[in-house]
Amino acid sequence: MRNVNLVDIFKHHITRKYLRRSGVHHAVTAAQYAFEIAVDKGVHVDHAAKAALLHDIGHYEWYNNEGEWDYDEYRQNDIHAIKGAERAHKLLIRLGEDRVAAKEISVAILLHTDSYLPFSLEGMQTPLQEVITQADNKDEQPKGLHHYKQMEVSAAIQELHKLDQQIDAILAKETVSNKFIG
Numbered sequence: 574m575r576n577v578n579l580v581d582i583f584k585h586h587i588t589r590k591y592l593r594r595s596g597v598h599h600a601v602t603a604a605q606y607a608f609e610i611a612v613d614k615g616v617h618v619d620h621a622a623k624a625a626l627l628h629d630i631g632h633y634e635w636y637n638n639e640g641e642w643d644y645d646e647y648r649q650n651d652i653h654a655i656k657g658a659e660r661a662h663k664l665l666i667r668l669g670e671d672r673v674a675a676k677e678i679s680v681a682i683l684l685h686t687d688s689y690l691p692f693s694l695e696g697m698q699t700p701l702q703e704v705i706t707q708a709d710n711k712d713e714q715p716k717g718l719h720h721y722k723q724m725e726v727s728a729a730i731q732e733l734h735k736l737d738q739q740i741d742a743i744l745a746k747e748t749v750s751n752k753f754i755g
């Protein structure tokens with residue numbers, strides 16, 4: 574049994590406020606991809622889906638005075654993974670998330686990209702962190718267009734509810750097989 578599910582996270586006003594900036598469609602799609610990849614690789618499905626849902630929660634307003642977004646300039650000065658990791662951790666703890674899970678998820682957000690680092694993370698990521706990078710890249714479009722795809726809040730909740738059920742089913746199966754091993 575999980576303390577917090579994806580729908581709980583999505584419905585929180587902090588999530589809604591910040592995900593509006595980076596795109597609800599991208600967040601939900603990344604969570605779905607992360608779940609699939611995590612199943613494939615034997616990575617913790619709950620942590621993967623949560624980290625992917627929140628991976629861009631640290632994005633800030635990137636519009637200039639003319640209401641346009643200079644994508645190249647944004648990329649050069651962006652630290653969204655740092656802001657996102659902190660924001661997600663605070664949110665998860667407030668929602669009652671397990672502390673170990675909150676840290677795993679937060680660090681996966683911090684290290685889902687090396688765009689702000691002076692070195693590459695290639696070969697240095699944990700399996701969970703790799704899943705988030707792959708899920709993010711899978712939905713990425715040139716010039717950040719994936720941030721602008723639209724998704725209604727009700728549709729997002731519906732998709733996340735489905736994903737929650739899939740995660741619960743996998744975790745329940747794991748609990749049963751662990752009992753057998755024990």
Ligand SMILES: [Fe+2]
Nearest residue numbers: 599628629709
């Ligand atoms: Fe992203």
